[in-house]
Amino acid sequence: MIKKHIYILATGGTIAGRAASEEATTGYEAGAIGVADLLAAVPEIRRYAEVEGEQIAAIDSKDMREVIWLRLAARCNALLSREDVDGIVITHGTDTMEETAYFLHLTVHSEKPIVLTGAMRPATAMSADGPMNLLQAVRVAADDEAAGKGVLIVLNGTIESARDAVKTHTTSLDTFRSPEMGALGSVQDGEPVFYRSPLRRHTVHSAFSVKGVTALPRVAILYAHADDDGFLVAAAQKAGCQGIVYAGMGNGSIPERVETALAEAAAEGIAVVRSTRSAAGRVTRAEASYEANGFIASDTLNPAKARVLLQLALLKTSDTASIRTMFSIY
Structure with a gap:
């Protein structure tokens, strides 16, 4: 079977965080670990997809700025226009993940999957959740059923729509929920399963473009x-x-x-x-x-x-x- 080519765009966050001890789940340096090391920590990914990584930023997502949003939108549009790229996974801090995801949901014009993932525990923590989240995100991005569903958020075994997902808990691994609409699907034993599709306009049906835009209205x-x-x-x-x-x-x-x-x-x-x-x-x-x-x-x-x-x-x-x-x- 030919593996899909999934591009990993890294922006930092807790998933790339480094703490002083394995017990620490707060007080860490977010974005301290680069995309190459993130991928090296999850060699199982290459069983399911051909992956290539690129560092877009290395920040704590509380410091997310529109210049990075615009850079991400431009890069996603460029990558997904290539025949040799089948999908994108973006590693991102959880604090502003829902906003970045929704921005891309409205400004990237492709039916190919874009999946955002992150972690609630730093990479150095005992029982870090990042590696499994990254593996599940790649598997969702490589799944045929993920196409046409807009930008997705995958953490802790759930698949949420960028429009509906919100961070609901300060520290719980199960923090992302869609309170009003519910999840689109789940990942069980590595297998993505979808139960519904978003109906509101997004991606290829969106009229919004940020091509050439250098600043958003305040x-x-x-x-x-x-x-x-x-x-x-x-x-x-x-x-x-x-x-x-x-x-x-x-x-x-x-x-x-x-x-x-x-x-x-x-x-x-x-x-x-x-x-x-x-x-x-x-x-x-x-x-x-x-x-x-x-x-x-x-x-x-x-x-x-x-x-x-x-x-x-x-x-x-x-x-x-x-x-x-x-x-x-x-």
């Missing part, structure tokens, strides 16, 4: 709390934000004083998206005043992913109705 996330008077809205305006995602209460509810401030921002041309600080659930249109003020409901996107979609939307338009449509189809 979008702030503001977090609701009791006695919120909206003073951070003015700070976002002063900082030159083109958009604001408000992580509201419950169904994207906005305190009265904050709503007044956001309405003023929207009247000045700043796009305002209502998301939620709740762990799950869909944000709907709700109050008539929200619609009158031009606020956009985030649907099931959490604040971080709503920010990603709004940034890309603002590259194309500032029209509220058009952006609202994007939030209903992506």
Whole structure:
């Protein structure tokens, strides 16, 4: 059987972390181990695919920046346009993995698989989870059924869609879940099994392109709390934000004083998206005043992913109705 050619793009993270002792699972140096050593630690990978590695970055993913997103999107598009590349695995820290995955889900135009994986324990830890996660990610990327499903996240034996997956626990190995929609599939004894496909637009059906883009529109996330008077809205305006995602209460509810401030921002041309600080659930249109003020409901996107979609939307338009449509189809 001819093995598929899977390209490994490394960005650092805990999966490449080095700690002072085998017992340490915090306080390590993220991104300290290069892609060649990561692959050498999992020789079983070469039983299932021909792999080639490339170091894109070596960071703790809390320090992820849009310049790396843009570099990753360009590299993925270039690699997947080659006939000799069948898929990509990206090693990445878990803190911002869901955002990077969703960004690529919307900006890479290929049906070939892209799988993000990482670890919750550094590579030097006793019972490190990175090697198994990397092996499973390669096996998913090399699986025929993974094609056309957009960007995937594979950790701890689950296969999640980039749109739906969120990091749900600070330290648990089973941290990535899709609270609203559930996993796409799982990896059992090395065999990927899929049960559903994402229906929202992505990859080859996405209208978003970052080719030639050097900077994304500035979008702030503001977090609701009791006695919120909206003073951070003015700070976002002063900082030159083109958009604001408000992580509201419950169904994207906005305190009265904050709503007044956001309405003023929207009247000045700043796009305002209502998301939620709740762990799950869909944000709907709700109050008539929200619609009158031009606020956009985030649907099931959490604040971080709503920010990603709004940034890309603002590259194309500032029209509220058009952006609202994007939030209903992506």
